[in-house]
Amino acid sequence: MSEWAPKRFWTKAEVTEVPGGHSVELDGRPVRTPAKAALVLPSRDMAAAVAEEWQAQGDKIDPMTMPVTRSANAAIDKVAHQHAEVADMLADYGDSDLLCYRAESPQELVEREAAAWDPYLDWAAETLGARLEPRQGLMHQPQDAEAMARLRAPVHAMSDFELAAFHDLVSLTGSLVLGFAATHRARDPEEIWQASRVDELWQEELWGEDEEATALAKRKRDAFLHACRFHSLARS
Incomplete structure (x- = not known):
C-alpha cells in the first residue's frame, strides 16, 4: 500500500x-x-x-527531491528561533575538532592525517586568526580560549540561512575548521569532504569496503555538497 x-x-x-x-x-x-x-x-x-x-x-x-526548499524551511522554522543556541553548539565543535585528534599509530596513518589536516589548521590560523593544536589519542584536551572565542564570533554573525548550511557542514564532517573552509571556499568542496574521511578511508583499505557504510558515506557526501551549494545561494 x-x-x-x-x-x-x-x-x-x-x-x-x-x-x-x-x-x-x-x-x-x-x-x-x-x-x-x-x-x-x-x-x-x-x-x-x-x-x-x-x-x-x-x-x-x-519533499526528498526538494533539498533547497527543505533547507530554507529549516532556516526559517528552526534556526531563526534558536540562532544563538545553534551557533554555540556548532562553535563548540572547535574544542574537539576532528582535525585535532590524531592517531598514535600506525605511522602511515599518522602521516596521512598530518598531510590532510595540518594545511587546514594552518589556513584557520592565517585566515581566521585562530590556531587549534592537534593532540594524539582520544582524551579531550581543551583548546586555547582565545582561539575558541575568535572562531565563535563569526559563527554567531551568520545569517539564519548561512547558519542552516553551516550546521550541516560542521556536523557532517565533525570539524568546525572544515566547515569554515567550505564557507570560505578555501578548497574544492569535494576535497574538503575527502579530508573529513581520512580515518574511514584508512579502515576501508585495511578491512575492505562495507556496502552499508559506503551507502551512508554517499548520503553524507551528497548532503555536504548540498550544504555548500545552499550556503552559496544564501550569499549570492
Missing part, C-alpha cells in the same frame, strides 16, 4: 520580490513553510532554485 502524498495543484512556480527578499508563488499563491511562515529568501538565486524544485514536481509532491 503506497503512502499518501500531497498532489500537485499548480501549473507554474515563479519567483517574486517581497519585503526583505524574494519568495516563490504557485499560480500566484505564495509558498509557506511547514510552520506556515512566509517563505522569504535572502537571494533571487535561492528563490529561483526553490521555484525550480516546485516546478519539477510530478503529480505528487516529493
